[in-house]
Structure formats: structure tokens, C-alpha cells
Amino acid sequence: MHPLRRYRLTMVIFIVVMTSIAVGLMSFALRKNINLFYTPSSVVLGEAPINVNIRVGGMVVEGSLIRAEDSLLSIFKVTDGVSEVKVQHEGILPDMFAEGGGAVATGKLDENFIFIASTVLAKHDENYMPPEVTFAMDEARLHTKKLNSEAGSLNNN
Amino acid sequence: MIAEYGHFALILALALALMQAIIPQIGAFAGNRLWMSTVRPLVAAQTLFVLISFGCLIFLFLNDDFSVRYVAENSNTLLPDRYKISAVWGAHEGSLLLWVFILALWSSAVSIFSANLPAHLVARVLAVMGFISVGFYFFLLFTSNPFDRSLPFFPSEGADLNPLLQDVGLIFHPPMLYMGYVGLSVAFSFSIAALLSGDTDSAWARWVRPWTLVSWIFLTLGISLGSWWAYYELGWGGWWFWDPVENASFMPWLVCTALIHSLSATEKRGVFRSWTLLLAIIAFSLSLLGTFLVRSGVLTSVHAFASDPTRGVFILTFLVIVIGGSLLLFALKGPTKNAPSGFSDLSKEMFILINNLLLMSLTVVILLGTLYPLIADVLGWGKISVGPPYFNLFFVPLTLLLAILMPIGSVLRWKRSTTVSVRHYFNGPLVCSIFLGGLFPFFYEGYEPIAAVTVMVALWIIFITLRDVWRKSAQTSRSVLHGLIRLNASYYGMVVAHIGVAICIIGVGLTSTYSVQRDIRMEPGDQVNVAGYQFKFVAIGPFKGPNYIADQAEIAVTRDDSAVAVLYPQKRRYLASGQTMTEASIDSGIFRDLYVALGEPLKGEAWALRVYVKPFVIWIWLGSAFIALGALIALLDRRYRINRRKAVHA
Numbered sequence: 001m002h003p004l005r006r007y008r009l010t011m012v013i014f015i016v017v018m019t020s021i022a023v024g025l026m027s028f029a030l031r032k033n034i035n036l037f038y039t040p041s042s043v044v045l046g047e048a049p050i051n052v053n054i055r056v057g058g059m060v061v062e063g064s065l066i067r068a069e070d071s072l073l074s075i076f077k078v079t080d081g082v083s084e085v086k087v088q089h090e091g092i093l094p095d096m097f098a099e100g101g102g103a104v105a106t107g108k109l110d111e112n113f114i115f116i117a118s119t120v121l122a123k124h125d126e127n128y129m130p131p132e133v134t135f136a137m138d139e140a141r142l143h144t145k146k147l148n149s150e151a152g153s154l155n156n157n
Numbered sequence: 158m159i160a161e162y163g164h165f166a167l168i169l170a171l172a173l174a175l176m177q178a179i180i181p182q183i184g185a186f187a188g189n190r191l192w193m194s195t196v197r198p199l200v201a202a203q204t205l206f207v208l209i210s211f212g213c214l215i216f217l218f219l220n221d222d223f224s225v226r227y228v229a230e231n232s233n234t235l236l237p238d239r240y241k242i243s244a245v246w247g248a249h250e251g252s253l254l255l256w257v258f259i260l261a262l263w264s265s266a267v268s269i270f271s272a273n274l275p276a277h278l279v280a281r282v283l284a285v286m287g288f289i290s291v292g293f294y295f296f297l298l299f300t301s302n303p304f305d306r307s308l309p310f311f312p313s314e315g316a317d318l319n320p321l322l323q324d325v326g327l328i329f330h331p332p333m334l335y336m337g338y339v340g341l342s343v344a345f346s347f348s349i350a351a352l353l354s355g356d357t358d359s360a361w362a363r364w365v366r367p368w369t370l371v372s373w374i375f376l377t378l379g380i381s382l383g384s385w386w387a388y389y390e391l392g393w394g395g396w397w398f399w400d401p402v403e404n405a406s407f408m409p410w411l412v413c414t415a416l417i418h419s420l421s422a423t424e425k426r427g428v429f430r431s432w433t434l435l436l437a438i439i440a441f442s443l444s445l446l447g448t449f450l451v452r453s454g455v456l457t458s459v460h461a462f463a464s465d466p467t468r469g470v471f472i473l474t475f476l477v478i479v480i481g482g483s484l485l486l487f488a489l490k491g492p493t494k495n496a497p498s499g500f501s502d503l504s505k506e507m508f509i510l511i512n513n514l515l516l517m518s519l520t521v522v523i524l525l526g527t528l529y530p531l532i533a534d535v536l537g538w539g540k541i542s543v544g545p546p547y548f549n550l551f552f553v554p555l556t557l558l559l560a561i562l563m564p565i566g567s568v569l570r571w572k573r574s575t576t577v578s579v580r581h582y583f584n585g586p587l588v589c590s591i592f593l594g595g596l597f598p599f600f601y602e603g604y605e606p607i608a609a610v611t612v613m614v615a616l617w618i619i620f621i622t623l624r625d626v627w628r629k630s631a632q633t634s635r636s637v638l639h640g641l642i643r644l645n646a647s648y649y650g651m652v653v654a655h656i657g658v659a660i661c662i663i664g665v666g667l668t669s670t671y672s673v674q675r676d677i678r679m680e681p682g683d684q685v686n687v688a689g690y691q692f693k694f695v696a697i698g699p700f701k702g703p704n705y706i707a708d709q710a711e712i713a714v715t716r717d718d719s720a721v722a723v724l725y726p727q728k729r730r731y732l733a734s735g736q737t738m739t740e741a742s743i744d745s746g747i748f749r750d751l752y753v754a755l756g757e758p759l760k761g762e763a764w765a766l767r768v769y770v771k772p773f774v775i776w777i778w779l780g781s782a783f784i785a786l787g788a789l790i791a792l793l794d795r796r797y798r799i800n801r802r803k804a805v806h807a
Contacts, residue, residue: 033544033547
């Protein structure tokens, strides 16, 4: 083969191999480090994996926040309007955290279906709602609407 | 009436920008001098009208005109004047107005400092900048007009500026960052102009370089101000979160860094011409993408304020036109033949190439991590977020490699260095940095291998760089002092900036290893020991600010029974919005920061507190300041100064 062609061929092979390694590594790393979002309904339905890092979010249920007396442990519930999930967090809750407000927690679901949160994010101002929370509420609303209409058609029959 | 004047001025500015985008461009194609010469007056007029418009908005804020919706949503009569001014760019509409205003300023700067450039090039560059302005004016006027009135029923009091933004850092952070973002449009426009005229020689690189340096200075300062603000204002002591919006500003910075280095190779050696052109296009494309990510509200982040889908569609379309168009132009008319200058594996060119490769890899990694949640959402793979471990996994090793290679490349010669001549530059620094770096953690709190590596790499950079200054000044001239004076400014700029990188590395590495954090429940009288410091919760009481009320704690810090500092962290409640905000209290020092933030009130007088001792954290921003200073020094280089002087005289 012509030396120039051979040089070009090795360059092309080198680039292809290096890029595939890089892409492979990146997608591997991505898969290890992404946190999927689950709505409270999907957690209750058992769709969420146990002991895997995920995110759960919704509105904080009024009157559900309980704090420990002698530590920073707190427990509250989040809802999407249909189902509720119990969240346990040890540490300081964010400024905008409030009962009736939106919150998204990152952490793991334990065997008793209590969500052990490592971080809790709340909306950061009055006009703003985390997109995930809006998503969860909409999903739940759609779902109930569908159930209702199915129930309605059953009744009619 | 002022709002209407502002609105009208904005429309006039749009009309002028349209003319600026079209007439000089046609003139340059047709070779019509008259049409080309319209560009400077058009730029001046456009700048004047956007300045009027911007001034009107500031006036409306200062006079609490709540009939203007944007003012009512982002200001309040109780807001201090300095925050009323910074509130102008505190939200979407105003920040876009700031964007076009800064673009007009850059256009004016180009039109003033370009007297010695060929007329057709100036016409083309400014026409491209006019085109970008047109896009943003349309965006402002059709989707986000800051002068909209909410008549006839307007509120008597404003909703107040988001408390997070009521801070000195936030007065300067957005303008600085935007100066950087928008400044990249100059290099972009130069490369589009070069592609259009087919004239891509080394002179091009010399003209673009100072502009790129200036925008790089602003980007560097803007990003580090943002990170500093996040550190003390977001309340929880982190300084970088791999938040999508931080990434959006970091990517243009990385590409701009690559651009600065490849520009120097193109200018001095005529190599990498098409690559440099492409980098200029990518850098600005990423800064547009950043604007899109921040302003379309597609991302969950601290910066994603209330959003509107039509805006996202508009920016996306604009993005496709600009990025797609310029890449197409590059593919069609990009330079195909490089200067016939070979270089060996051990040469400055090769190391600049590696630098560019590593910086671009970092950019790709960050881009993928930032866009992946969007792609997954669109493709229905679920709502996901990419965590910091992903970014750190790639960022840390790639940056370390970059840092180790950086000083080597900086002392090599262009074209070729011989292994023998080069080896003795590195032996001494290698031994010293490994020895001292390995020893360092023994004198600090606990042996951490990461700390040792951090110090080794930082010292490696500093030793080689300083040794090279010594060698160059002693070798080329009679006395060292004379030699030091003879070295040019762009060399000194590089030295300072590279040492800045070393300082940054020390800050990042040591803070990450030695920071101690405690979340703790405390009552008045309680004490806690964190990393050798005694934090005593003395008292808590009410405090009244101009537009907020707060609980303020008094925390006395002692070490070995001698007083170190008294900190007053606050938990504020803003009156107009009812929002609560954590105001951390920090005692900053060269070797450590003491950081206390009030969490939430618990039973009785007890509070949840977060206490941090963060060693060397200030070095992160000190290093960034050095990097920016380095670029500033490089800018004073004689080569560019002559350009300027000619420009002023002409």
C-alpha cells in the first residue's frame, strides 16, 4: 500500500477506535449516574426499583411534616393528587420547602417503601414549580380522568 | 410615556440592525464602497437607540412604575436602589435587553478599533453582528417585551425581586457573563466574514486574538463570580454543582480557551487555520445554546425562571439558523489547504493540538451530560437527571492530564524541540514537586493521597513555568533584569494565567479533600467542635433589614481558647413575597473559610445549623482572578497595541 494511504488508514482506524471507546465509556458512566424520576403513583404501583438512586417528587402533603425532637431527622409525604409516598430526610430542608409546596427528593426507596432522601429540592420562588412536580400532577390527573371515564362507561352499561 | 419611548427606541434599533445586517453585506459582495461605508454610522445609531431603550427601563425601575408588568413582577418600592438597577436584568425580558445592549457595545467597539482593517472585512463582520442583533430584537419584541403595560388595572406595589438575586454579586455576575458570551460573537463574526470573503490568512488570527482574549477575561470573571455567589448566597457552601446552567457557561469557556491557544499557533505558525475558524464558530454557538438552555426553561435548575414554550421554539429556530448556517458555510467554503509547515511530536504545535483535543473532549462530555436529560425526555425514556459523579468521573482525570501537559507545552519551541535539550527543563521540577507534594499532607490534617497529588501537580506547573521565565531572561540577554524586561507581554500573560491554573487546582483539590461539614441541632449556649474550631451558639434574636425581617444568630468561633471570629448568619423573610432566605455568614481567610448557615427553627430556641470549615476554598477564585489577569497582561502586548494606536489616529 502507498505509505500515505497507509498513514491515512491508520489515522482513520485510530480515530474510530478512540471515539468508540470514548462513547462507550461515556454511555456507561451516564447509565451509572442518571437518576430516573418516578411519580408517587408509580412508586405505589411498585414500578420504582428498590435501593437504586432515583428521584421522587410531588406536592408536600399538608400536615404531614414531622420532625424529630433531638436530631435533624424529618419525615413528610409527597403526593401527586392520587397516591402518597413517605419521605425521610436527615439534614436541613431547603428554604422554599413548605407543606403544600412542590418538592423533588433524590435518594433510594427502602424495603418498606419509605423513600430515604439524600437531598431535597424545593421550588425556588413563588412563581416556579419544578417541572417534574407539574409532570407528576398532570400524569395523576390524566390517569384519574381516564379511570373516571372508564368507571362512567361501566356504570352506563 | 417613558415605557413607550423605550419600546419605540427598541423598534428603531431593530430597523437599524436590519439595515446593518443587509446593506454593508451587499456592499461587500458588490464591491460598493458607499454601501460598505454605511456600516459605522448604522452601528452607532443602533447602539444609541438600544442605549435609550435600556436607560428607559432603568428609569422605570427607579421610579417604581408598576403599570409596566416587568417592573411590577421584579421590583418593589422598598427595594434598595442598587438592586432596582440590577433587577433590570434580574429576569428574562430585561436580561435579553442587556444581551442586545452588550452586543451593540461590542459592535461599536469593533467599529471604533478597526480603522486599519480592510473596509470589506469591517463591513462583513459588523453585518454578521447586525444579523445576530436582529434575531434578538425580534425575540425581545415578539415574545418578551420588557415594556408591556398591564393597564388598566395595575398593582400598586411590586412583587419584589427574587431574594436570591438581591446581592452584590448578582449586580455584576450577569453583565460580566454576558460580556463574555456576547464577546464571542466578535470572533464568530470575523470567522464568518473570513469564510464569506475566502480570505483566511494569518492576519485574520492576529485581528481576532485580542477580541477573543477580552471576551475570555469577561467569561472567566463572570463564571467565577457566579460560582462565588453560589457559594455564599445559595446558602449551602458548594461552589460548583454541575448544574445545567453552570455547564452552559462553562462549555463556551472551555472552547474559548482552546480557541485562544489555537489562535496563537495560527497567528505565529499559520497552522490549524480551518480548525481555528471552526472553534470560533463552535464557541459562539455554545454561548447561544447556553442562552437557549437558560432562557427556554427546558431545564430544572436554579436559573430556570418562569418560562413560556413559544420562547423556546423561537430560540431553537434561531439557533438552528445561526449554527446550521455557519457550519454549512464552513463546510462549503472552509480553507482546504494549510500552510505547508510540518511540526514534530515534541513541539509547541503538537501540545497545543493536545490541549485543544482535551478541552474539546471535556466540552463533549459536559455537553452530553447536559443535553442527555433533554434527549431522554424527548424520546420518552423518562424524566432523568445526570448526577455530579458522571461529570467528575471524566472531568478530574482529563483536567489532571491537561494540567500535567500544560507546562511542558508552554516551554517547548515551535516546530521542534530535541529530547536532549528539553529533558533538563523538567528533571528538577519533577523531583521537587513530587518530593514537596508528597510531603505536604504530613504537615496538614491527615494524609490524603489526593491532596498530595493536587499539590504535586500545582507545584509542577509553578516550578516549570517560573524556571522557564528564569531561563529565558538569563539566556537571551546581558543581565537577568534586562532579560526580564525584554520578554514580551503575551509571554508574561501566559505565565500568570498558568500559575492561576495551579492556584485553582490547589483550591479545588484541597477544599474537596479537607472540608468538614456538620449539620447540627443547637440551642443558645451549645458548642460544637469542627476541625479544631469551637463554634459557640451565643444567642439568637430579631433583625430588621430594608425590605425583610430576619432571625439573626450570633456564633462565636474560638481556636485553642483564642477568639477567631464572630459570625452572624441570618434567616430572612422578605416582606413583599413572603419568601425565606438563608444568609450564610463567612469568615474568609487565605488558608480556610469558616462558614455558618442557619437551617430551620426547631423546637423552642433550637435551630438546625450547618457549620463548615473549608480550607483553601478562596484559592479557587483567586486562581480565576490570576487567569483573567494573565489574559489582561497578554492583551497589552505590543503587537496589538500598535493596531490600536493606528486605529485611534486614523
